[in-house]
Amino acid sequence: MQASCAQPRMGVYVCHCGLNIAGVVDVEAVRDSARALEGVVVARDNKYTCSEVGQKTIADDIRDLGLDRVVIASCSPRLHEKTFRGVLEKCGMNPFLLEMANIREQCSWVHSGDSAAATEKAKALVRSAVARARLLSPLSRSEGRVVPKVMVVGGGVAGISAALYLGNMGIKTYLVEREPSIGGHMAMLDKTFPTLDCSLCILSPKMVEVAENENIQVLSYSEVEKVEGQVGDFRVQVRRRARYVDEAKCVGCGDCAAKCPVRVPDEFNRNMGERKAIYIPFPQAIPPAYAIDAEHCRYLTQGKCRVCEKVCERGAVVFDQTDRVETVEVGAIVVATGFRPYDASKKPQYGYGRYPNVITSLDFERIICADGPTHGKLKRPGDQATPGRIAFIQCVGSRDEHGHDGAGAYCSRVCCMITAKQAFMVKEKHPDSEVYVYYTDMRTAGKGFEEFYQRGRGEGIVFVRGKPGEVREEEGGSLRITSEDADSGCILDLSFDMVVLAVGLTPPEGLVDLAQRLNLSRSADGFLMEGHPKLRPFETSIDGIYLAGCVQFPKDIPDSVAQAGGAAAVAAATCSRQKIEMDPLGPVIDEDLCIGCRLCEMLCPYGAIKVEKTDRGYKARSIEVACKGCGVCGASCSARAITMKHYSNDQIVAQTRALLEVS
């Protein structure tokens, strides 16, 4: 702590950030007021402090003027604290002798209407930062180990791609999937825009590759239950649900299902067909093993049956399996749990769930798919008749300003293209059919998207600008829509055989819990929040946890795969590090004051402080590797025996006083 003995030598740098700060705050005045503060040996203003020139100015001053504290007044420390700590480190200074004053996000950008007051506030913030800097102590980072393995949570196309990128780099990867098979929503699609490739034909080979890659272990029918640790060293508890079928023995012959007496609506086919209680979601499933749905199995619910066990020649059915919790150690986690289609029954005006011939876009994918419940014949669910007149309604559950009924205020991005694709497929199968699309705006930004949409228009699909207020059922199951066409100003009153609701993409089921377990923030739309909306799109606020696919925000398959590649790259970079340096923000316990009351031990959320018997009685001890530096112990200690490194009471009090000093 030698640095705090003598009067510190401080340098203050006030950033213009172009006009972002200087356009509102009188930067020169702030600089001058800083210059007058005790211990400040130099105060400068820079156009861009974070630029190379700006950084060099600081480095030169550290060398030439012997600075031992640096205060930077600029943007949020959440953005550039790392950058500037790096500058100090390069000059041989301890990186914790830096302090920042946020005069952009929390000053110039929010007070542009009052320059004078903003300038006074900026002065106060700098004064406060200088007061704190005066009391900073050099700290050394502790080191943590790196487990060179990754966990990918969610086995849709994003998770599959991330796992493959990682596995192919030679990194041991666990792919955790909640359902009995990986594949996600892409496995349910028929064809994919804009090129109309068959979805499973391109996905299935990747799924097989996952199964064959020796670095990838699929943990299907499993969920993340608890996460502990930090970047480089996470311990994840995974609940592996009992599937009652030995994955290693099952060859997927299906003899069991053929004999199983219980029929259950088939969720993979959107409940438009049936499956058995022992089932495989779809023929190409990975792992290619059956699973018993415990909720419906006759033996597991009523205690009698076990027919499947009898017919399975390989003895793969094991009724005495139970859920088990496995702990997996990894250095990084990629979250790729996708989305959930908007529940259209929450918009009763459209009659989904009441009128059999009103379906969603995802139902449509199953109906039109050769593997689906109608074997690819376009039939409407109500009476299996071929619909000649079909209407699509856009933005169901999206772009809903008020977010009623669980709808998003955001545009789900993919639904316009989904409808363009589906309308095109109807025309392709039945050129005589009449297809209407009720839309708000057609959004076709993407490679080849506009061209594809124009092709659809050429096929005679009618696009009506308008959002129908309701769908009414008429005799014979046909559906009436009355809506304005905003382009022509006419009221259209039309009858259809089937209506397809282009449902939005909403956050996946269980995301609130998962986010809590991983300590991740969600954005206002409910999806997981990225580290920075522009610069860190696949990182999160937690080091070592990354995002891929729709769990961050709705996107199409190519974008999901691209993000998976990015997430895999950063996860691999984390795993390639020799060690992780951790910020030393933990407690220092004064044993003379500690009375061994155990309050800290009881309140620490991480078990990182423990009271032990010493020859001076019971005293608290900090367990550095487990400590995350929250400061709960310090703020609670009944004897005020704890000082938090880097956020001590003295520092905070000095900041407070400086803030409230009259300038």
Add this chain to the structure above:
Amino acid sequence: MADLAVGGRVAGQGQGQSEEGFEPEVVGFLCNWCSYAGADLAGTSRLAYPTNLRVIRVMCSGRVDPEIMLEPFLDGADGVMVLGCHPGDCHYLSGNYQAEQRVRTIWMVLDHLGIDRERLYLDWVSAAEGARFADMVSEFVARVRTLGPAGGGPASREGLSRGEFAFRAEVARRVAGGERFRWLVGRNKALSEEGNVYGEKVSPHKAAALMQSVIADECVRAAIEVLAGEAPVSVRDIASRLGISAQLVLEQAAYLKRRGLIELYDVSGRSPRYVRAGARA
């Protein structure tokens, strides 16, 4: 300080109409992960709010020591905001619950001392709630405006003079630094959920009553310590200053003396005078 022993608000105080040109000074303690990020988002979205707020960044709202919550009032602040992550979203799992426990008990202390509890504000802001943050700041600043300056005499809600407000704030801060008080704050939630060392669960009502009585004791003790801090002061003078019986002052003074915090100075006109321990030398 007529209300020190009984709690409640002093009668016949100011109307709280705001002083001409009064600009509240507000200090905010924001946690790094949610509320500070929310404040940054307000900036990125260019949402204007009053310049009165000055922010101190801490890692977690659970880092905000009860003493730290009160410190700004000693330095001239008119309002304090403590903002954390939403319940269940704390970056450190449960720090925000601790912050809530502390603020709730500090409110009781403020009530007891006749300082308006609305000057200390607690709320949750997520990293996505830039607009909510901006609104919250505007509303709080407006609220503090109606409370008037801390220690603004008749122009403030409490009707306390600058000196009296500072005295009471200092008493509150000392209470917040006291061992018994801190232990209770830390255990409060657990006491009603897990029970005490004998496994007896304490009803929230009972826990509050216990806290109330501890606060009453601690306030008197802290007040004696503050008053005896500068020069010797007689029990009679303390009693009349605090508006409580000399007997109560004597009891608490005896306790402080046993703990070696104050010492007997002399006896003046049948009333003992006490002074801070070590002050004589």
